[in-house]
Amino acid sequence: MLISSALNDRVKGWAALLDKKNRDKSGLFLIEGVHLIKEAFQSGAGVRTVVYDDERGLPEELADIEESERGMDAEWNRASRAVMAKCSDTDSPPPVFAVLVKPNTDAEALFRGKGLVVVLDGLRDPGNVGTIIRSADAVGADAVLLGKGSVDLFNPKVVRSTMGSLFHLPIVEGDLTELLPLAGDRGIKRVGTSLQADHSCYGYDWKQPTWLLMGNESNGLSAAVRELMDESVIIPMRGRAESLNVAMATTVLLFEAARQREL
Structure with missing residues (x-):
């Protein structure tokens, strides 16, 4: 799915996770970049959604993961550069970010x-x-x-x-x-x-x-x-x-x- 508008309700929800109060309320958080996302999948973390820059395409390092995870719990989406920027607190938008469920560690x-x-x-x-x-x-x-x-x-x-x-x-x-x-x-x-x-x-x-x-x-x-x-x-x-x-x-x-x- 291609998400092009930064005003999309889902995008607003993802961007809201940059604030602690919204992370606490939803039980979700964001990670950015290929390395962190690979680590999350390899560690069995609760990856809910992966979003990557449509112009850059899916990073090669994640292609095998996307193929193996197809039909599983994680959803994969393409997004515009504006969407990527809205969901990041860095000056340069990342090529990919993901939404994860907070781990419940007792x-x-x-x-x-x-x-x-x-x-x-x-x-x-x-x-x-x-x-x-x-x-x-x-x-x-x-x-x-x-x-x-x-x-x-x-x-x-x-x-x-x-x-x-x-x-x-x-x-x-x-x-x-x-x-x-x-x-x-x-x-x-x-x-x-x-x-x-x-x-x-x-x-x-x-x-x-x-x-x-x-x-x-x-x-x-x-x-x-x-x-x-x-x-x-x-x-x-x-x-x-x-x-x-x-x-x-x-x-x-x-x-x-x-x-x-x-x-």
Whole structure:
């Protein structure tokens, strides 16, 4: 089907998913680009609709998927450049986008596996959250817990920044003041970072079940979360930089955890 008008009701519905309130209301979200859409299909995500630029044609990388999915749940549509632009928050419209059903990930996913979970407390930058999800995926972490006050997981910029890792591990959105005590009751160590910490991150035993707590870009961990923290560590730095970006710091800590656990 060719959809040419940006005033089409379906197009208005897709474009509305650029706003969080409409994503929350509908239970749907958008992804853009060939790579993300391939990852979504390969991961069994709930792809409802794929829309591609009629002038450019269906990207070659998706042709086999379209053929195999024909008659299945996903609907495939051609659209004008105006439609593609209306449904994107980027300066250059993508060649293809898709509408997906939000995954329903329950909190029990946090307690499965080897006990390495990344907990984000009030992170607001989409790029930071997306990068941390990629790093958690890269080291084989069990899950990511996104606390209240953080940027929406399905914000288009977060989704793009994950580069598909969004589909590879459980990501739970929840209240940290409720979930962190549950972790403590199960013997899981809740570890944060602090410039005043006495212990190096390289001296901490990451082989034990650990939830890594990372705080807001400007203010760090909230007072309520700090009260629930068992231990704090510091990343030693020899240069003159005061601190690392939260996504970089999280990546350093996760790879140290992976080094201890696997090497």
